[in-house]
Every structure is written in structure tokens, then in C-alpha cells.
Amino acid sequence: MDSTLPFSNAMLATLRSPVGIVVGWSAFAGSHMVMSHPSNREKLINTLGEKPFLAAYSIIAFATFVPTTLIYARYGAGKGTKFWSGSSRFVRAAGWSTKVLGAISFTQAISTPSPAAAAGKSSLEREAEGEVEESNAVEPKGIQRVTRHGLFFGVALLGIGQLMTRGRLGDILYWGGYPVFWFIGSAHQDYRQRKTLPASFYEKTSLIPFQAIVQGRNSWKEASKEMNWQIAGMTVVGALFVL
Known part of the structure; x- marks a missing residue:
């Protein structure tokens, strides 16, 4: 039994280092991709049912992301080789502004119904049935005109804003x-939703923020009309309290 101790100690030493953050992110992203891959997702839904699948998906995401964050907080935050300081007032202001924009994108995505839900069925039901509807119900709205993935983009801006000062x-x-x-x-x-959402939705939107608007495939004027600016204002005011 003693022969296994060096191996266990080596694993613990790895996790208790910046490398542990990479391991955690890999576990989180890998489990996310495997479970949400169309064929795997459909099999799991058919076997478990929609709600149990969502519960399992959430539990696994929680069980991989939270430990990653704890490893960072204990062993990675402010540690390791220093590549930049990010301590100037300009950089700190830019970092804060980027995080606020991320919060706005995040809240706009939450307040705007997903295209699949707007079509009258859950995305899981539509995927399981392999259904594609050419319908006005999947017309992009609000933040979807800026990017198809406002929630993901909001999280990305949070990370970028933190990177500016860390x-x-x-x-x-x-x-x-x-x-x-x-x-x-x-x-x-x-890749997954192209099988359930009409091509017209993708023709009018973009993964890269503002790409569809710059290319004339969508309109910022329409997007701004459909944004929930009350929520956006509350987000900015809320951020001021944590300055």
C-alpha cells in the first residue's frame, strides 16, 4: 500500500498548483462537451428523461467548476510568474468597464427567451425529435442580434476584465x-442547434459579437430597441456598489 503513496502525493501536489486549474477546466469543459454532444445528449434524455438529465448535467457542472474555483482561490490567485501588473488606473477602469459590459450581456441573454423556447418547445424536445421549423418564432431578438451566445459572451468578458488587472x-x-x-x-x-433551428436564424446572427451587424445581416438599431435597458441600468448601478 505504501507504494501508492508517492503517486497520490504527486497527484495532490499537481492539483495544489496552477496545473490543477488546467485539470479542473479540462474536466469541466470535457464533461460539458461530452454530455451535450447531440448523440450522447439524445441517448441520455431517452434513458433518464429530460428533467433528470438536466439535474445530472447541472450536478456534474457544479462538481467540476466549484473545485476548479477553489483550487484557484487557494493555490493560484496572485501566484506564479508575473507577466503584467495591470495596476494603473486606466487599466483598472478598463477592466471594470469590461466586466460591467459582460454583466449586461449576461443579463440581457437571460431576459431574452432562447430561440428554441420561443418556438414553443424546449430545446431538448426539439433536438430529440430532430425538428427544424422555419418560423418567425425563431427571429433573433435583442442581444441575439449582437451575438447568438450572449450568456457565454458575458462570461468571456468577465474573464477578460479580470485578466486586465491580474x-x-x-x-x-x-x-x-x-x-x-x-x-x-x-x-x-x-453545431448542436443547427440541427433544430432554421438556417435563417444563423444567416441573421453571428457567434463573433457584432459580426452580423457589421456585415449588414442584422441591425444595431433593432437590437437596441429590443434590449431591456432597465435591467442593463440596474446592472451598472449594482456594479458601482462593488467598486
Whole structure:
């Protein structure tokens, strides 16, 4: 039994270091991708049912993300090689502003119904049935005109805002995971939902924020009309209390 102790100690030493953050992010992202992959998702829904699947999905996400955050807080925050300081007033103001924009994107995404839900069925039901509807019910609205994945983008901006003022290796590995997961998660979600949402929705929207608007495929004027500016204002005011 003693022969296993060096191996166990080595594993603990790895987790109690910035490398543990990478391991945690890999576990979180990997489990997310495996469970949400169309074929795996459908099998799990058919076996477990929709609500149990969602519960299992949430539990696994919680069980991988929370330990990653705890590892960062204990062993990574402000530790490791310093690549930049981010201590100037300008950088700190830019970082705060970026995080506020992320919070606005996040709350706008939550307050805007998903295209699948607006079509009258849950995304899980639509995927399980392989259903694609060309319907006005999946017309992009609000933040969806800016980016298809406002929630993911909001989280990415949170990470970028933190990176501006936290330049040590442990901070970079943890907060850098947010924008990386935004891109990977958004691309994977596009791959999955293209089987259930009409092509017209993708023709009018973009994964990269503002790309569809810049290319003339959508309108900022329409997006701004549909935004919930009351929630946006509450988000900014709330952020002022934590300055």
C-alpha cells in the first residue's frame, strides 16, 4: 500500500498548483462537451428523461467548476510568474468597464427567451425529435442580434476584465479559461442547434459579437430597441456598489 503513496502525493501536489486549474477546466469543459454532444445528449434524455438529465448535467457542472474555483482561490490567485501588473488606473477602469459590459450581456441573454423556447418547445424536445421549423418564432431578438451566445459572451468578458488587472500565471490560467470556454462552448452549441433551428436564424446572427451587424445581416438599431435597458441600468448601478 505504501507504494501508492508517492503517486497520490504527486497527484495532490499537481492539483495544489496552477496545473490543477488546467485539470479542473479540462474536466469541466470535457464533461460539458461530452454530455451535450447531440448523440450522447439524445441517448441520455431517452434513458433518464429530460428533467433528470438536466439535474445530472447541472450536478456534474457544479462538481467540476466549484473545485476548479477553489483550487484557484487557494493555490493560484496572485501566484506564479508575473507577466503584467495591470495596476494603473486606466487599466483598472478598463477592466471594470469590461466586466460591467459582460454583466449586461449576461443579463440581457437571460431576459431574452432562447430561440428554441420561443418556438414553443424546449430545446431538448426539439433536438430529440430532430425538428427544424422555419418560423418567425425563431427571429433573433435583442442581444441575439449582437451575438447568438450572449450568456457565454458575458462570461468571456468577465474573464477578460479580470485578466486586465491580474497578470500572474495562476490568474491567467483561471480567468483565461472563461474566454476560451466561450468560444469552444459557443461553437459546440452552434453545431448542436443547427440541427433544430432554421438556417435563417444563423444567416441573421453571428457567434463573433457584432459580426452580423457589421456585415449588414442584422441591425444595431433593432437590437437596441429590443434590449431591456432597465435591467442593463440596474446592472451598472449594482456594479458601482462593488467598486
